[in-house]
Amino acid sequence: MKVRIEGREHEAVPGQTVAGVLLGAGMVSWRTTRGGGRPRGVFCGIGVCFDCLVVVNGIPDVRACQRLVRDGDDIRMQHGAELPS
Amino acid sequence: MSRAHRGAEPRDAMSRVVVVGGGPAGMAAARAAAKAGVDVVLIDAGAKLGGQYHRQDSRAGTERFGLPPGVEHLAESVVWALEPVPGGHRVHLRTGPADAPGRTGRSIDTPALVLATGAYDQVLPFPGWELPGVYTAGAAQALAKGQGVRVGERVLLAGTGPFLLPVARSLLAVGAEVAAVLEAGNPARWLARPAGLLAGAGKLGELAGHTAALARHRVPYRTRSAVVAAHGTDRVEAVTTTRLRPDWTEVPGSRRRLDVDAVCIGYGFTPQLELAVAAGCALDGGFVTVDSAQQTSVPGVLAAGELTGIGGAELAAAEGEVAGASAARRLGARPAPPVRALRAVRRGRRFAAALAAAHPVRAGWHGRLREDTLICRCEEVRYGELRDAVREREAYGGRALKLVTRAGLGLCQGRICGRVVAELTGELTGEPGQSAAFARRPIAAPIRLGELAESPSAHREPGAGPPRVAE
Numbered sequence A: 001m002k003v004r005i006e007g008r009e010h011e012a013v014p015g016q017t018v019a020g021v022l023l024g025a026g027m028v029s030w031r032t033t034r035g036g037g038r039p040r041g042v043f044c045g046i047g048v049c050f051d052c053l054v055v056v057n058g059i060p061d062v063r064a065c066q067r068l069v070r071d072g073d074d075i076r077m078q079h080g081a082e083l084p085s
Numbered sequence B: 001m002s003r004a005h006r007g008a009e010p011r012d013a014m015s016r017v018v019v020v021g022g023g024p025a026g027m028a029a030a031r032a033a034a035k036a037g038v039d040v041v042l043i044d045a046g047a048k049l050g051g052q053y054h055r056q057d058s059r060a061g062t063e064r065f066g067l068p069p070g071v072e073h074l075a076e077s078v079v080w081a082l083e084p085v086p087g088g089h090r091v092h093l094r095t096g097p098a099d100a101p102g103r104t105g106r107s108i109d110t111p112a113l114v115l116a117t118g119a120y121d122q123v124l125p126f127p128g129w130e131l132p133g134v135y136t137a138g139a140a141q142a143l144a145k146g147q148g149v150r151v152g153e154r155v156l157l158a159g160t161g162p163f164l165l166p167v168a169r170s171l172l173a174v175g176a177e178v179a180a181v182l183e184a185g186n187p188a189r190w191l192a193r194p195a196g197l198l199a200g201a202g203k204l205g206e207l208a209g210h211t212a213a214l215a216r217h218r219v220p221y222r223t224r225s226a227v228v229a230a231h232g233t234d235r236v237e238a239v240t241t242t243r244l245r246p247d248w249t250e251v252p253g254s255r256r257r258l259d260v261d262a263v264c265i266g267y268g269f270t271p272q273l274e275l276a277v278a279a280g281c282a283l284d285g286g287f288v289t290v291d292s293a294q295q296t297s298v299p300g301v302l303a304a305g306e307l308t309g310i311g312g313a314e315l316a317a318a319e320g321e322v323a324g325a326s327a328a329r330r331l332g333a334r335p336a337p338p339v340r341a342l343r344a345v346r347r348g349r350r351f352a353a354a355l356a357a358a359h360p361v362r363a364g365w366h367g368r369l370r371e372d373t374l375i376c377r378c379e380e381v382r383y384g385e386l387r388d389a390v391r392e393r394e395a396y397g398g399r400a401l402k403l404v405t406r407a408g409l410g411l412c413q414g415r416i417c418g419r420v421v422a423e424l425t426g427e428l429t430g431e432p433g434q435s436a437a438f439a440r441r442p443i444a445a446p447i448r449l450g451e452l453a454e455s456p457s458a459h460r461e462p463g464a465g466p467p468r469v470a471e
Ligand SMILES: Cc1cc2nc3c(=O)[nH]c(=O)nc-3n(C[C@H](O)[C@H](O)[C@H](O)COP(=O)(O)OP(=O)(O)OC[C@H]3O[C@@H](n4cnc5c(N)ncnc54)[C@H](O)[C@@H]3O)c2cc1C
Pocket: A045, A046, B020, B021, B022, B023, B024, B025, B026, B043, B044, B045, B046, B050, B051, B052, B053, B054, B077, B078, B079, B080, B116, B117, B118, B119, B120, B121, B137, B138, B139, B141, B142, B163, B166, B269, B272, B275, B304, B305, B306, B307, B311, B312, B313, B316, B444, B445
């Protein structure tokens, strides 16, 4: 199974979360905050804090620690505030 | 069933017990109700059963837990709202990949709703806690158990309570070096409560196993110690630790710097209350009040597990078993009284009381907050802003403070900072904190705007009243 992180192809296995793939690829942050533009990644790991937001297949505000990857997923960093969807 | 909303299947109309949560409490509730002969729907956010304690590696193609026939398990499903209907509650859920648009919506009416939504880590803020590389202890545990990921190469664990020990062990198991485990309290206090100690005999054996593993790996375990700051520009590179007095103020001159690439914090747990609050269940000391049959103050709503108090997986499962039997009774079944489970609940609660008494959070940590220390991570509200808001704008009370400072109004809706804001406000105003104001959340689980528009409650029959989500 393959996913793209910022356009670059990465191996993934079924059952991995987006956070699992990103951390496995050596990243610790993939979002910047709306106010201070500060980097954030996983904090709570179980879906309650919303620090780990990421853009998956063009849809922002996806919790990376909760979303399981699918073959071909396009994963991108989330910068500041995204429009609600 | 004229009041049931359009499209509800007959099986979704008041014919089954609904359990929310697939952890030890929820699984036990579903099993007990099914054993009594009633049909059950078990709804859980995870792809696999187990909740936190029994978290499975989601990459393994196996399922460790079986549920009896008569239980329908809805995986990857979140309950985002509840509303009262005649004779029970309507449970609104969405099934599909987390936070994806277009998940399948469904509503189930039930006369017996068991809430078993568990808890999450409580973290106390300190300078630098917002840096990437600072995690909750639970995050480290969930990533190790569920994904085989270690959060760092060299990790420091800090906080209070026995939960730090299994986390340290899991970190070792995925190949991390554990620089130290810092316990802010002094667990020698356990010995002062022999009754609670005996009650938790099983749990103590488990803890002894963790302690032995730590000793084998020569992991330092320091009591009366804490992290006072995390350092780094875009990620954690080091931390400062300190020794604590019994009131958790610092011992002067005891600061030390330690190079680590991750730090994991856990000061106990906060219950996941939103559904219980939405249902209108009475709370006591921040937990859902239940009677000996696990019934809440709201008829037809039962609660089990960490929602009712923090006492570990064994107690959660015992409470779940009792709740499941009570729920089955509401559907007309006549199960035998779950005598053994009732006894286990009483024993477990004694253990929980001893646990809470042995690991209190002491106010001395307030002294480590600086003007610019973030309190609310989501809205990036700093301690100085919160303090000024309280002092100068007379923004007393959780609700008013939320509006003035935005603390608790961010994406997590105050789940992370609510208790802390209430505690700090209480100290600044001299009035007890109002943490209940922070458990009220518009939506119990995130759903997308498009999904909200097409949810059944948005086009219900006239006169059915507004959906009862926590305002
Ligand atoms: C991250 C974390 C890791 C932990 N790991 C351990 C450990 O390794 N060892 C240990 O002794 N204790 C651990 N604990 C402590 C743990 O809280 C309890 O011991 C035990 O798991 C509690 O059981 P429970 O059934 O009450 O809740 P949980 O096990 O927390 O189960 C609750 C379940 O409800 C689901 N849920 C919540 N809200 C909704 C909703 N709205 N819709 C659908 N589903 C929902 C959750 O996804 C979860 O699966 C951990 C706690 C946390 C927060």
